[in-house]
Amino acid sequence: MTLPPSDDGARGEGARVAAKTPRPGAGTGASASAEVEMRGIVKHFPGVRANDGIDLTVAPGEIHALMGENGAGKSTLMSILYGMQRPDAGTILIGGREVSFTSPTQAIAAGLGMVHQGFKLFPSLSVTDNVVYGREPRRRGLIDRAAARRKVAELSERFGLGVDPGAPVAELPVGVRQRVEILKLLYRDARVLILDEPTAVLTPAETGALFDVLRGLAAHDRTVLIVTHKLREVMALSDNVTVLRDGRVAARLRTAATTPAEIAEAMTGRAIELDRRYPAGAIGGPVLEVTGLTVRGEGRPLVDRVSCTVRAGEVVGIAGVAGNGQTELIEALVGLRPPDGGRVTVDGRDVTDAPVAARRAAGLAYVPEDRAEVGSAPDASIGDNLAMGFHRAEPLTVRGLLRPAAVRAHARRLIGEFGVKAGDPADPVSTLSGGNHQKVILGREMAHDARLLVVEQPTRGVDIGSIQNIHARLIGYRDAGHAILLVSAELSEIIGLSDRILVMSEGRIATELDRGEADERRLGLAMAGAAEGPA
Amino acid sequence: MPIDAELLASALRALTPILLAALGGALCQRAGVFNISLEGMMLVGCFSAVTGSWFTGSAWLGVLVAVAATTAFSLVLAVGSVSLKADAIVLGVAMNLLAVGLTAFLLRTVFGVQGAFSDPELKGLGAVGLPGLDDVPYVGDVLGGQSPLVYLSWVAVAVAAVFLSRHAWGLRLRGVGERPDAALSLGVSVTKYQYAAVLASGTLCGLAGAQLALGNVTLFSENMTSGRGWIAVVAVMLGRAAPVGVLLAALLFGIVEALGFRLQGQGLPQQAADAAPYLVTLVALFLSTARRRARRASAPADEHAAPQPASLG
């Protein structure tokens, strides 16, 4: 197996071996060879111009990246292309012919396919059934499962997807599920594949595998449109980049002729310091103390006698290849999973078996990985979501009754502080763009001013400008004397923020690195070495 | 109590209405519609079967009328819960209450009687033989000489099983129930499949009612389904909405009902016999949820699972 982090790093700068020859008509304007051409796309939402006259041209066999800050209009543009939303103005040409989709079904028929951010799979069905669903090969009236299996296996083989056609989807890891989504598109003969933030939920190794697949697709003359916030991925994968800002095209760049800094500046309109490393803070007494914490799974322990301390004014980062107990450790700490042994104290108070409310009272705040399901109530308003956890005490509640005016004021204050792009605090939180949703939850939890902040993937789906903002806030929070326990799949984030890094492997803390010792290569080796070490 | 052929034959008769209704319920469940109006639908089936048979003089036309009327009645659930997105539980309860009142009212207006209608002239379905089977000892006594709808219900189980697992529409129906948004994204109409499932449950409940009113007995009495539709709802749960599972669950209830009937003849109070199927229902539900719980608990942390080693895979 390749080492995930170093593998990823190698893709970063020099290793663009698979770069295709730049197509002749690169740039804008009508070109007869364009696979996808969008002209003057306009889309309004109440109070927002999500798309404001966008032109986008993509050639056959090209990998085209779409970048932009949260709320710049990327997802909106892609859902218009895919027929999920109707543009207010503008024309779309596919393979040179003008189209006007009213539903994704029509877009599929025209050779488009989209992998949505949340997967749309049937967990109880097999890979084959998921792929052929709605277009089943038949023999004598019944589904021809043998033919279906053969076809799926053949596609998986041809495009190097490595998916077992017979496996039940429920048992597949996230990265493989995503490849099932891609198989679905290929089975429907999609020539244009749209992927909206496909790597947000993947581990570095899975990301590398996905990129190999996408390169293979491009080599087979499939066109790939990918939305992402990760500059490194854009540099490693794409042929061209279109940058959106406030619903308009801010730049069109050829990847080979640009730099991450140039893209970042086009996105935000200012120079951005990438991968900044923050100085150490003033460290105080212990806030979180964990001794011998154990969580058992089937057969082997998921968390195996973990002991660690997080002190005031300190950020402790947890790194590791996904599935080595990080999730379970955090769940046990915040009270979502009963531990099977050990002791947890927050600010000296034993909360090992305490319910969530008691932990919060002891001084714990938590930003979960899954912002949509665990972190918020998607159908409730932005204001109500921001009020959660504050709803029992003054000033939001007076004499047992919630004060709507105070809830609104509270929401407006946090929206301002965290630069959330939102129309009205009364709108449901689900209308926010992905990155803004994340900021709402982070803002709420930090506003609790708790002694200990446990935060998972704080910048997943967040644009680079806001990443910098969030990082600065986390450091500011630390410098105000709080303790932070950080879990992140982004190595640069872990390295940039942490005073100490704990590398987890098979439920144990395998390595501990100090701020000075950690760089991406060493951390990568520690993770990989730990992953390959003896049990 | 020996399990003799007569007892099994009577169990088969008793389970058929439950089985037919439960198959309909299972289709709905698979399509993502929780159908608790089986009881009301079956009652409508009973009444329309008797009415059809009485006025046409043919039991088979009675069955046809029952199917047509009950399928039409099930449209209420389809339109309400699928198109108008009303709560299927509330709607189902309303339909069950409506069916009781409506059939009692029509009994009075159409037949001019209260409580029950029966007449020697009313044509029932009678029994048919299975060629070749009737002469086999024991087996012939159990399986032979049943109403044609009994045999039809077995065919229905097989057809439903093959349909769900191997037919394209069956696969789509299951997908619609599991992740409607995913089905929609692949161009499969959720509405169409849910309508089809609900209407099919209407048809099957029509057959169930016809079997009850023209097969098991030949009469209509107010509220004559007396909870069989509810037992069918339970059978759907116990059988995990799979045709063969539903058959096994219905078989359990059929045997209990037949046993209760037999014991009543030997001095068991009628109330105890009547209560038996519900008692079994409760016990079965309890056992199946306890087992499922144990299995779920064992998944994240097996330490917390109830000590039920046999059920842990």
Ligand SMILES: Nc1ncnc2c1ncn2[C@@H]1O[C@H](COP(=O)(O)OP(=O)(O)OP(=O)(O)O)[C@@H](O)[C@H]1O
């Ligand atoms: N259904 C909707 N109703 C109202 N406003 C919407 C709706 N969908 C999107 N918007 C708004 O349109 C703007 C663009 O949203 P979009 O989802 O396209 O952003 P994005 O570029 O994909 O951002 P992110 O990187 O955070 O995912 C945002 O301000 C968003 O709040």
Ligand SMILES: [Mg+2]
């Ligand atoms: Mg988006």
